[in-house]
Amino acid sequence: MLLYAEIQKILKSKKFLTALVITIVLNLLFCLLLYNMTNQNIGSTKEYIADTEKRIKELQQKLSKEKDEKNKKLYQEQINDLSRIVQEEKLKIQYISNPKKEVEERAQYYRIMYENSKKTGDLRELEFNKVNYQILSKNISKGKYYIYGRKFDGWYYLLSQSYAIAFLMIIILALLIGSNIVSDEYKEGTVKILKTLPVKRSKIILNKYIATVLTVFALFIGMQLVFFTVLNLKAGTFKYFDVYYDWISKYKMIGFEIYPVLDDVKLLNLLECSFLQLLTEIILIIAVVGAVIFFSTIFENGMFASISFFAIIVAISIFRQRLLVIKKPLLKLLTLIFPWNLAEVYTNSLQQRIQWLWASFYVVIGLNLLLTVIFVLAAIKIFENREKLS
Template sequence: MLLYAEIQKIFKSKKFLIALIVTIVLNLLYCLLLYNMSNQSVEFTKKYIADTEKSIKELQKKLEKEKDEKVKKIYQEQINSLNRIVQEEKIKIQYISNPKKEVEERAQYYRIMYENSKKTGDFRELEINKINYQILSKNISKGKYYIYGRKFDGWYYLLSQSYAIAFLMIIILALLIGSNIVSDEYKEGTVKILRTLPVKRSNIILSKYIATVLTVFALIIGMQLIFFIVLNLKAGTFKYFDVYYDWISKYKMIGFEIYPVLDNVKLLNLLESCLLQLITEIILIVAIVGAVIFFSTIFENGTFASISFFAIIVAISIFRQRLLVVKKPLLKLLSLIFPWELEEVYTNSLQQHIQWIYASFYVVVVLNLLLTAIFVLAAIKIFENREKLS
């Protein structure tokens, strides 16, 4: 009953209307950006190839002058990586109007690169090339030649939000709806009425927390699903749900060193990748709202609550990369708090970036849920203590 009353209060407030408008506008602007990017993809790719080739020439000059063998090896690895990118981008240009031939050529390219990696003994390249070859081969066997990101559709819209866009929207909506949800009770004096209710004080905070989570969830996930369905219906791309899109590499951990196991991988299709992103967003909503409620309970002014929370986000953002190079592995876990690039959480890139810890999807989930519990329990304790003091 208390939860229902809190949800009703949120829905009737001006802030909910503002949040709804902000959600729609941000999604429309994002769609416009993606549409323009997809139309300019050919020109952008050509410029990207030219810039990358320029970087390769600069690295080759450095390589020729360098005498230190270790540094030369690093330069050579960078050159090889950039050459691989150039070849991939040239394939995009060459076969942009022929997706079938493009996928077949890509598969052939990764097969050749895999054979070359076996000869050179580059284990990381060996893994990347083999799995990419497997992904494309499976798509060819299904007779589906879909290239992610080539057309403006629902898959592209949803998965591309993993790069900080969804994170930004969650923060904006959590602050709009939750930053005043407790502090307003003090400001308006209604907290005295709440204290007369025959309910546990913990239930008051929990109902506010759950109501905020459900509202942000409905706005973020609900709006994404609406845009996703409409864009896929318009582009006719729902049929590609089982096309393989990405992969997760299983890692063996010895201490805090990570060793990839080549043949133990999980291929992800478009649908699985989208579902994992939505799950990650839900975890992020739960964690961020917990932090917002905590600050809203501390301060009687919602503005101070918003500023404090925003300061924490900025601090985490600034020190995130620095935390990765500290000597104590447990401190590196702090870099996984409020992950802004959601794709890093559920694909192979997280393990590539963080080689010192077992940074899997499950670690990120557990860490952020633990943080949520701390924030919510602390908010309950502060609320109870305030009642004793008043």
């Protein structure tokens, strides 16, 4: 009953309407950005080809007039290099209408690079080239020639949000909806009514927390699913759900470096990557809202709660890279709090960045859930103590 009342209060507030509008606008702007990126790639490639061909003609004219053999040879080498570049760029444009050719040639490239890596003994390159060859080979065997990011569709929209965009949107929504949810009770004097309710004070905070999580979840994940579905239906790309896109590998320690284990690779298709990203986003929503509720309980002014939380996020962002070079593993754990790059989390590639054996997907989930419990319990304790003081 109390949870229902909290959700109703959020839905009737002006901040919810603001959050809804912001969510829609941000998603539309993000779609516009992706759409322009896919179209500009083609346009810029054609312009580059035209400029390069113009340069080739100028060099050919100079070559025809030149009498010095050394200069002639130099001009011819430049012409050959530029002509090779033009052929490669024209091939890229051909790939748009012939994705099968692109996938097959990419697979051949990674096979050659894999063989070269075996000769050089570079374990990281060996892993990278081998897995990419496996991904493309499996796609070819299924007769599905899909290149992620080549066209503007639902998969591209959803997975592109792995890189900071999802993180920023979750923070914006959590602050809009949750920063005032406790502090307003003191500001408006309604906390006196809450005291008369025959419920535990812990339940009041828990219900506010759950109501905020559910609202942010519905706004953020719900809007993602709507855009994802519409864009895939429009582009006709739902059929590529089983195309292999990314990979997860376990790691082993060799000296002070961490290297992939070649025989323990898990290939991920588009559907699996999308599911893992959504799971990571849910964990992030749970953790971020917990922190926001904590600061909302401390301050009677929601603005102070927002500023305090934002300051924490900025501090983590500033020190994140610095903490990576620290040798103490426990301090490196701090870099996994509120991970802004979700792709690194759900593909389990944090080890290469942090160079620490236990920095995995499960650690990120566990750490952020632990942090959530601490924030929520602290909020409950602060709320109970403030009631006693008042």
